[in-house]
Amino acid sequence: MISPPLSGCAASPQGDATGGLARPAPRWHWPGPRPVRRERGAALLLAMLTVTLVATFAAASMWQQWRAVEVETAERGRVQSTWILVGALDWSRLILREDGRSGGADHLAEPWAVPLQEARLSTFLAADKNVSQVDDATTDTTEAFLSGQISDMQGRLNLTNLVDNGNVQTLALRQFTRLFERLGLPLQELSLLTDALRRAQATTGTDSTNAPLLPPTMSQLGWLGLAPTTVARLAPHVTLLPVRAPVNLNTADIDVLLAAIDGLDMASAQKMLQAREARHFRTLSEVRDLLGASIDINEGAHAVASSYFEVRGRLRLGDAMVDERSLVRKQGIEVTTLWRERGAFDRETAPGAREAQR
Known part of the structure; x- marks a missing residue:
């Protein structure tokens, strides 16, 4: 009895009953890893994570910087508004002081009784060295508007x-x-x-x-x-x-x-x-x-005369609006501020209401 050929070996021509040619032995290949492709994928993932982190940190830094700028801008606007309204109050006190020089009765035909309609702040600023504040690039008053009025509290x-x-x-x-x-x-x-x-x-x-x-x-x-x-x-x-x-x-x-x-x-x-x-x-x-x-x-x-007046001022600076009112006492030419408060106040007299009172 003829034994079968071993696995992986070709049969001899004599052992083939059919007399045909022997089949070639199969070639086995070891499925090894592909290190080059895996390293490329890891590098790409690491690069994407790095870009994401850098973008996140950059966005956070820009937001903090923007916030700091906004806070500084708001604080600067508040300080500017405070000084402008203080100047408006001093201006009103000067008007009442001049009224006190003349003495006599206080009535609605006097200069203090004329309300100041909203006007651009630059129109009140004096020119310096023949350069108006409107043309002066160092002074930003193009978006500042001032209005106000003096009311007789008596x-x-x-x-x-x-x-x-x-x-x-x-x-x-x-x-x-x-x-x-x-x-x-x-x-x-x-x-x-x-x-x-x-x-x-x-x-x-x-x-x-x-x-x-x-x-x-x-x-x-x-x-x-x-x-x-x-x-x-x-x-x-x-x-x-x-x-x-x-x-x-x-x-x-x-x-x-x-x-x-x-x-x-x-x-x-x-x-x-x-x-x-x-x-x-x-x-x-x-x-x-x-x-x-x-x-x-x-x-x-x-x-027919008064000693107590309320001074109201409103400053519109860009999109922000600040209201302030003060109570002043007039005694001759001496005008004293008794209190000041700031907030969102409604106008007690609309334009033309003072004319209706007359």
Whole structure:
């Protein structure tokens, strides 16, 4: 018996029964690794990770730099706005000081009563060496606009007149009662306001322990329990001065006139407005002659001159807008700033409203 050929070996010609040729032995190849291709893939992945990290760090650095620039720009704008508004306040004080030199009555035909409409700030800056600030590249005032106005605070009813040394003043209470009725405000809030002012001024007794804080400005009247809508309605007609002060009949609007003068009707109030538009009241005697002896003009409650004014300024610098208001006191040629506050304030008198008051 002929044994089969070994695996991988060709059979001899004699052992092939068919006499055919033997098959060639198969060639085996060892499947080894491909190191070159794997190294290329790892290098590409490492390069992509490196680029990603570099881009991330670069973006973070640019964002921090942008943020620092924005913060610096905002701070610079704030400082510039502060100094510009301080300059506007000093300018207003100068106007009131010049008004104090002339003395006499304060009325709506004086220079201080003319509001400053929004104007480019560069128009107020003096030229230096025959070069205007508009043409000076070192001064960026092309996008700065200034507006403002001076208002007579004694042309309104003074809340401080309501209470004196813890006692409610009858005349002032009648004035505020008429004002609340004319504005359609509930008299319960007037009672609440009067009681809160009385307790705020209390220095001894049980009321002093639970007394509310006396608000320094009209915007804080909510401390005394008034509703925000009531405060908003009262704002154009009421003020809160540090001392008792009479109402200036030359600058008060018709609502304040009707509230401030006992027995004054609408026809007489219109007559007062027409008379002072033609010629302001120089003395209270002129008001008495106009209204007649039946209407009492009290020197303690009425006047034709003022000492307290509110100065408002608004600066628009690019997209930013800054409002500031200050209370100043005029005593002769001395004008003193009592307080200043900054924020987003609504205009109490729109353009042309002052003309309507006349």
